[in-house]
Amino acid sequence: MKRIRTAVQIIFTIFTNGYAYGFLRGKIYQGNLKYACVPGLNCYSCPGAVGSCPLGALQALLNRRGFQVPFAMLGFFFLFGSLFGRFICGWLCPFGLVQDLLHKIPLSRKRKRLPFHHILKYGKYVVLICLVGAGSLFLFGGFAKVPAFCKYLCPSGTLFGALPLLASNEALRDQAGGLFSWKLGILIVLLILSVKVYRPFCQYLCPLGAIYGWFNRFSLVQVHWEKERCISCGACQRACPVDLAPEEISRSAECIRCGKCAAACPEGCLHFSKKPGPNPDTKPDLKPEKRT
Amino acid sequence: MNVMNQWNQKGGSRQHGSRGWLFGLLVGAAFLCIGGIRGELAVIWQKAVMICMECIGIG
Structure with a gap:
């Protein structure tokens, strides 16, 4: 990427x-x-x-x-x-x-x-x-x-x-x-x-x-975050050059759609999409889910 | 800023998110046509084909 x-x-x-x-x-x-x-x-x-x-x-x-x-x-x-x-x-x-x-x-x-x-x-x-x-x-x-x-x-x-x-x-x-x-x-x-x-x-x-x-909030090119699959590992925020959390990425006016978050996500729950991300006011669970 | 937050909390951005870009695209095309008819593209061209002294720090 x-x-x-x-x-x-x-x-x-x-x-x-x-x-x-x-x-x-x-x-x-x-x-x-x-x-x-x-x-x-x-x-x-x-x-x-x-x-x-x-x-x-x-x-x-x-x-x-x-x-x-x-x-x-x-x-x-x-x-x-x-x-x-x-x-x-x-x-x-x-x-x-x-x-x-x-x-x-x-x-x-x-x-x-x-x-x-x-x-x-x-x-x-x-x-x-x-x-x-x-x-x-x-x-x-x-x-x-x-x-x-x-x-x-x-x-x-x-x-x-x-x-x-x-x-x-x-x-x-x-x-x-x-x-x-x-x-x-x-x-x-x-x-x-x-x-x-x-x-x-x-x-x-x-x-x-x-x-x-x-225009980031409704533009066609979006970075979609699948909240359900997110394990809150923080890899995306560490990779993000402007330090955005996953819930902010889609609609933040600061996101330049570089795609580093998508490349860094181990679960593949961030990706370029036409679909807008979830409402930025909904925060992810801070506790990582147990993986079987 | 509060107005924008309230708008987001009501799910406004989610509702507009899927079709918002299309609406923006149509508005953009319409504005561009209006601008073209009013001769604005010619104004832009006239400015762009001359060396802009202000841009290069001389004017």
Whole structure:
């Protein structure tokens, strides 16, 4: 499962960033595929990107004059969220892949969460409301509204957009200043933190994860937990990179559907399914059942 | 948050769980069509085919 997921992540990242000419010339793809968005966080200013970034697109619609409901992006989020939920984060997001790979580096003792996780996990909702929402509606740079999340926070834009473009385009390199340094600093902190903590950006800051997380409770792709067969051994929670208990896995907004719980369960009572899991308010028996 | 808990306790999420995704899919398709008709996809394309200076930390 682990290898399959990594392979899918790599193939999807190459597939959605396959415009090799852009990397060579320091330019971006300008074809019709950019009418559509890719599901994960993938900067459309990446020289290889063949689709649009869903958060960039949402902000572009919010940046229009006055306030108009961004129907196209609401539709996109409902469409992909209802089908996949945060499966997209776990399997199809290029920046998630980068963090996953960094977390495999055996440099320090690994942590699943940061201290004060129970508070910090709401950071992604704050970013969604303040930067993507209010920021894009009310923050002006000159006379034009600015995509505040892209401008001040997005590490994907710095990694996949800025660095390759600045490396191959001298005119852009000359213009890089304080803002670029700020964004580069954020990227470096997040990348270093990823070596120790599992996906810090996804867990605490990603507004796309906040959106898809809401769909986890009813999305088509579910991790189904068979409570009756569970022997409460805790193997799934130990394997879970975001430390979720089996009763939380199905509907939690934090579950990225990585499938590690399913692979770790000795009884096979966790598996990908279309069927939703049991109500998260029902707790399993703490005592393990006697096995004959 | 309390409202969501009450909703879950009443079995709301269980009832919607099996068909909720289909409802979401239809809503999504409808919204996407409305957005397309209003020319929003063109707005997205216009933004996506230019190098976004804000995204790369220059603008």
